[in-house]
Amino acid sequence: MRIGILAVQGAFAEHIAILRQLEVEALPVRLPRELKGLDGLIIPGGESTTISHLIQDYNLMAEIRSLAEDSLPILGTCAGMILLADKISDSELEPIGVMDLTVRRNAFGRQKDSFETELKIPALGEKPFPGVFIRAPIIEQANSGTEILARLADNTIVAARKGKLLACAFHPELTDDPRFHQYFLDIAAGRQ
Ligand code: GLN
Numbered sequence: 801m802r803i804g805i806l807a808v809q810g811a812f813a814e815h816i817a818i819l820r821q822l823e824v825e826a827l828p829v830r831l832p833r834e835l836k837g838l839d840g841l842i843i844p845g846g847e848s849t850t851i852s853h854l855i856q857d858y859n860l861m862a863e864i865r866s867l868a869e870d871s872l873p874i875l876g877t878c879a880g881m882i883l884l885a886d887k888i889s890d891s892e893l894e895p896i897g898v899m900d901l902t903v904r905r906n907a908f909g910r911q912k913d914s915f916e917t918e919l920k921i922p923a924l925g926e927k928p929f930p931g932v933f934i935r936a937p938i939i940e941q942a943n944s945g946t947e948i949l950a951r952l953a954d955n956t957i958v959a960a961r962k963g964k965l966l967a968c969a970f971h972p973e974l975t976d977d978p979r980f981h982q983y984f985l986d987i988a989a990g991r992q
Contacts, residue, residue: 801989804829804838806864808854810846810879814973818981832863838872840988843896845878845934845971848905852883852893861896868898873964873988875981881967882937889940899965900943907938907956907969919970921950921959923992924979931958931970938969964988 803819805812807828819826819842829835841864843851855861868874876884882905886897889904908915913935918928931950939957942948950959950968959968964987972980986992 801825801839801985802827802837803840803842803985803988804835805842806844806851806855806860806880808858808860809850810844811877811971811973812842812844812846814971815842815844815877815981818973818978822978822981822985824985829860830858832859835860835863835867838867840873840875840984841867842984843874843876843880843883844973845880848879848882848895848937849891849893851879852895855883855896856894861894864896865898868896868965871964873966873984874898875966875968875984877968877973878934878936878971881939881969884965884967885939887941899960899962899967900946901939901960901967902941903937904940905937906935908933908936917952919950919952919958921980923949923961924983929972929979930975930977932972932974933958933970934974936969939967961987 885901919931
């Protein structure tokens with residue numbers, strides 16, 4: 801299985817490392833031709849405004865949209881989730897916009913800028929998943945047909961899936977728990 805990791809800015813190296821641990825071919829993507837022949841794509845955390853500008857400059861935006869429409873499995877984490885959403889309530893940045901979600905950037909106040917919390921994610925099994933939140937967005941609204949995978953204790957939605965598209969507000973690549981990536985690989989392989 802060949803998984804591409806958008807590598808224009810942000811935490812792409814950590815995704816590559818966790819995929820390699822899972823013995824999956826993990827390839828950085830910076831050029832449109834590097835999107836060819838992939839079984840899945842990861843859009844990492846970082847700065848969503850910067851990533852949006854860079855993928856337009858590198859001619860990746862239209863190609864990623866069309867691959868998503870052709871059912872390429874895509875995982876977006878943190879800034880990557882912002883880019884997958886089709887509505888961002890507090891920013892003018894241009895998202896890829898292939899998931900029916902409304903998100904809000906930097907949704908936690910200054911004091912909770914970054915935090916860690918155990919998440920219940922039934923799709924990953926009983927054991928709580930370590931949620932690492934760094935200037936994280938939230939999902940304000942997930943529209944019909946979108947499966948909600950995780951919420952905080954106050955019910956805020958922090959992970960969702962629609963078909964082969966998966967989005968989370970936290971950073972599974974910064975933990976040593978590979979279950980979220982394994983779940984994405986299972987989606988990509990048609991096992992989930
Ligand atoms: N706050 C960042 C943004 O809006 C996302 C932070 C992250 O990816 N860790 O793009």
